[in-house]
Amino acid sequence: MSGIPRRGLVLGAAALAAPAIARAQPSWPNGPIRLVAPFPPGGSADLICRLVQAPLQASLGVPIVIENRPGASGALGTAVVARGPADGQSFVLVFDSHVVNPALNPTLGFDPEKDLRAVMLVATAPMLVTTPVAKPYRTLAEVVTAAKAGADRISFGTVGVGSLAHLTMERLQQVTGTQMIHIPYRGGGPMSTAAMAGEIDLAVASVVGLGGQVGTSLRPLAQSGATRSPMRPDIPTIAEAGIPGVASEAFWGFCAPSGVPDAVVARFNAALASALAAPAVRQPLESQGCTVVASSPEAFGRFLQEQAAIWTRVVRERHITAQ
Structure with a gap:
């Protein structure tokens, strides 16, 4: 998480944006603004879009119109915005899979660095490794033991190939010398439903993506952050569960087509910062373990480059390809 301060950026982002806002063309916005959530309803991307919609x-x-465009670990919906007009009327909420999609799919159809520009890192959150309460596992160590006893026996669900949850579990298998079955879903909603039905042994996603099932139908085993989340202090980190060298955090952020003017990006960033400062938006995110960041466009751009370098390496080392 280098380069991104954790707190106090909402007001700062708005203040830095003020000069650019003053130069924004008065004709923008000139109609409905579309927020593309590249995952199905019920997941974390959809939730964040709906939280900021009214403000x-x-x-x-x-x-503000929300459009769900799921598929290809978020790439299909992101492509709609990347290839669309740079008029400031469409934005996409990218998820952590965004930074590795180019490595997973050489025929992606767009270049995230060239065709999109960063607008704001909205929030970050550790992911949880959970298991349906009907399953016998009480600790992550028990899962690893079971995986070592029977190759290909333990299944884990994520929101898609190349998602940070998937890559985190690949890294976990690499460190522990185990082999598990990856079951990709089209979003957090479908995955949580499958987990509650007992169709998978593990469900791995952010707390937001897993929703209210954690502690009810899903038993948390570990969280992926380098330290325990203050909102989930009772859940050990993966390292504390006996598996060092595995740490990650999910993230969400808005991007726009690359040609959108600076002044428009600055004004939209400031509007987002104001929305995220409102208790009605901020508290639901923080209550589920998210850290609201509300970064500047420049800081989010640097963050995306850093994350791409880290996780593209895991994709290549584990020979992961789009399925």
């Missing part, structure tokens, strides 16, 4: 409408004075 953005109030701030920008136009309807």
Whole structure:
């Protein structure tokens, strides 16, 4: 998480954006603004879009339309915005899979660095390794023991090939010398439903993605952050569970087509910062273990480059390809 301060950026982002906002063309926005959530309803990307929808409408004075475009670990919905007009009327909420999709799929159809520009890192969160309560596992160590006893026996679900949850579990298998079955889903909602039905042994996603099932139908075994989340202090980290060298955090952020003017990006960033400062938006995220960041566009751009370098290496070392 280098380069991104954790707290106190909401007001700072708005203040830094003020000069650019003053130069924004008065014609923007000139109609409804579309927020593309590249995952199905019920997942974390969809939730964040819906949390900021009303305050953005109030701030920008136009309807905010949410469009779910799931598929290809978020790449299909992201491509819609990347290939669309740079008029500032469409933004996409990218998830952690965004930084490795180019390595997974050489025929992606767009270049994230060239065709998109960073707008804001909204939030970060550790992921949870959970198991349905009907399963026998009480600790992550028990899962590893079972995996070592029977290759290909333990299954884990994530929101897609190349998602950070998937890569974290690949790294875990690498460190422990185990082999598990990866079951990719089209989003957090479908995965949680499958987990509750007992169709998979493990469900791995952010707390937001797993929703209210944690502690009810899903038993948490470990969290992926380098340290325990203050919102989930009772759940050990993967390292504390006896597996050092495995740490990661999910992230969510908005991007726009690369040609969108600086002034428009600055104004949208400021509107997002204002929305995220509101208790009605911030508290639901923090209550589920998210750290609200509300970064500047420049800081998010650097963050994306750093994350791409880290996780592309895991993709190559584990020979992961899009399925």
